[in-house]
Amino acid sequence: MLKKLKSMFRSRTPPAENPVRVIGRFDAAQTTRDNIRHWAMADYLSADQEANPEIRKTLRMRSRYEVANNSYAKGLVQMLANDTIGTGPRIQLLTENEHYNDEIEREFMAWAEAIRLPQKLRMMRVARCQDGESFAAMVTNPKVNHPVKMDIQLLEADRIAGELQWKNDDNSVDGITYDDWGNPVSYRVLKYHPGDEKFSTVWEAFHIPAEYMLHIFRADRPGLHRGIPELTAALPLFAQLRRYNLAVLSAAEAAADFAAILYTDAPPDGEAERVPPMDALELERNMMLTVPAGWKMAQLDAKQPTANHAEFVKIILSEIARCAVSTYGSVSGDFSGHNYASGRLDNQLYHKSVLVDRAFWESEVLNQIFAMWFREYSLVNPTGEFRTPRHTWFWDGFVHVDPTKEANAQQIRLANHTTTLAAECAKDGRDYMSVLRQRAKEIKLMREYGIPVPGEQPASQPTESEEDSQQQENEKDE
Structure with a gap:
């Protein structure tokens, strides 16, 4: 039977006289004279090697410079911190014991206020955008005005660094040691910031166990262990915008330096009085002036700002906004060109990214902080519970x-x-x-x-007949 089927299929297949080979091509994979310069910087490095310590150091310095000197960059990182963290997250326990829930919620919020937790979370959000990553150590601070003496100490990314060697071992990446399953074990923290005057070439450092360290960054590639600034893609755009605005201002100022100019339409050696070239004359206010024969007076046309200056700024800011998953209106703070519908749509797109980011903060930061705090609270004020109770977080509304x-x-x-x-x-x-x-x-x-x-119906007043009948019934009962 099998041989019969094979013979049937063979008989129905026409012989190929001239077989044609089909080759699929991707235009983006071709290297031509037109695109070779565009793709010259593309590399095949791993995630960690692409973001090696020197690269991250350069990006951090440039990102901090732009945030410090560019009002749009400064406003962008502050907007992300204010919208994501706001006045701070509040915890809500979900156990069946309401009295117990109220007690834990009240004590945790009192502790959060004592250590200024919302302010520190906002600073961590700024650092994550500006520096690419943020570190915080959960330490003991005897000065905390609460029975739980746990505190959150913020650390700049520059202080988490590996030994001075050409290559790290297989289980460490620039100051972070991992186990065989990729879980962080410890963090090597420099005693002083490398840019501090107290810093020495000895590179004094201490190690903090991973359970007491918070490390947040946006991993854009699998296998990335250290973050790069979220503004990396927009840094050249910030520089272009500042240079363009300065060029427009410089051109306008140069044109404004000339109150008036003298020019003539006469050909060389024509009939016109001789005027010394590039001669300057100080003008007085409200005066009448005569010009030499054959010469005319006019003002210099500055041509600045150009007609498309505002459009150029808008396009650049719109492109910058995308690296922060935001929109032009949110980054510029200008909704004058929006109507009601487009303004709502802008906010919806941005608010969606904020909600996603808040979920990241809950899982990576807040749950760890609460678990550590609850363990300390159970030791100070025994409640009979040592396992972190079921809970949720809620934030400022939009x-x-x-x-x-x-x-x-x-x-x-x-x-x-x-x-x-x-x-x-x-x-x-x-x-x-x-x-x-x-x-x-x-x-x-x-x-x-x-x-x-x-929403509540007012109680109706009884009529006289109803009152009389009620009184008669009362008399009968007596």
């Missing part, structure tokens, strides 16, 4: 451009049970239990003072 529409949509979602009060309060950065408790107090007080409660 202000809606049309509060009325948002409130109506919120009411509809609650009415058809597609959301919960906890979820809606979390969007505004509030704890639903605190909202309910406060609202219950207000309603009780309003009823006590006879103030109508919104």
